[in-house]
Amino acid sequence: MSAALAVTPELREELLRLALDVAREAAELIRRERAAGVEVAATKTSLTDVVTRVDHDSERLIRGRLLGARPGDGFLGEEGGRDESDSGVRWVVDPIDGTVNFLYGLPQYAVSIAAEVDGVAQVGVVLNVPTGVTYWAVLGGGAHRDGTPLRVREPAPLSQRLVITGFNYEPPIRALQAQAIARLLPVVRDIRRPGSAALDLCHVAEGAADGYVEEGLNPWDHAAGGLVAREAGARTALMTGIGGLTLMVCAPEHGFEEFLATVTEVGLVAADHPG
Template sequence: MPDSLEEGTIVGMTEQIDFLQLRDFAVSTAKRAAELITSRRAELVAGDGIAAHTQTKSSNVDPVTEVDTAAEDFIATTIRTARPGDGIFGEEGSNVDSTSGVTWIVDPIDGTVNFLYGVPDFAVSIGAEYQGRLVAGAVVNVARGRTYAAAAGQGATVTGPDEKPHLLRCGQTSDPALALVATGFGYGSQRRAAQAQLLTKLLLEVRDIRRIGAAALDLCRVAEGTVDAYFEHGINAWDFAAGAIIAREAGAVVHHPGFDKGSAQGELTWAAGADLAPAFEKLLAAHGATGALRG
């Protein structure tokens, strides 16, 4: 456990971890990966199309493209070169144990289906975990040119194409009936059926539901207040890591199942502004949503 938390650092017996440095490294790496993704996507579209360079993973609706793999390879190489003691936990298998205590949790393209179809909501997501807690992260909405970033104790920002950072604060809604809620769906038919049943209940008790297609961006939208809350069962650590620290630093309450739980366990991740969180959690519990959804 850390000995103290001051000015964006953890000070231990023999080392100091600078959260701002981790955040800036995540931002730089994610933005460079976004440039690679943009370039490679244009090449594929101009050639024989993205579909020709796409395979499936857990089901026939769970795609992975050659660009996902290339982006993760780039991110992993960048980390190994600049920070050789750090660990890597990547969606596409770029896993390295940490000797420094820092592990980078990487989703090279969060929202691959959006990427495949040209929907402009897919992101590079890079989060930093240290001694069991999220301490920094960056999420780049590739198509929209928006970079979300945070470091523990230092707040969260969004930077657009103008390169001017703007402080993020989540919404102040306290009533679930007035809340715009984001969610997502799994890839297995059994879980999708359970999620659909849950959604029909919640839809009657909130302002409306949004399905954006990228968990990292859902969490960033909680941070910026363009949605009031987000919930989803069965996402992985790379889906939520960077977005979770960004939402928390913007004032949200965030609950996730931890870094060692995968989508197969079907556990719940949710986030909401601090004013809304108590009532939103009660609403989820009232409909049995706080438990796992298998399948």
């Protein structure tokens, strides 16, 4: 990947327009195929970690449209799509974030598309497929939901913060997470588990939650949603979780340190994590 690419406002705008257009097209495909019926095509890390034919169809469409419009860009997709970048831009894509929700018909699953340069997200788009609600952000340009600027929720005591979480698919790690979440529950307002990491991060961005913590995330889970959250006034950190996997912690900047200290104290962060 080129390290000398100049990231101009014009380039960011081009990447954003393309990501929005492709996310909308992928969402239409997903809706059509959902209406025709959905079956599990395979499992990945465990029997609960499912993938459907529609996941593959969506990624194939997204990859083809992005690289067709911008030959030479790189691509990293959840369902195995990999292309090295010659242009300096890499697309990081989850074709359906929240596949289990998609399988069951719960209206919380999204197309997530981010454009990175040298590993830094420049543009992020998260489109909730069932509702059509679209979140997007540009580095340094703020975050939006359907055109409305987003800001995180105002400061609140820890006891009045609503926290979103998620659970890894591996049973031993799930058990460790459950024990730690049980210790977190009494000290916050409540806990939710909607089932889509990308949308969870956007919920923090729009002030619908005060914090988010989940272990087992991959770059395609948080690349776009993390940028939306940060551009709305949140802070994110990638750490090592209790199960040894990547842990994402996200909260408004004004309450981040207290939230991080709390999730560390209850045991969600690995004891030997640096710092």
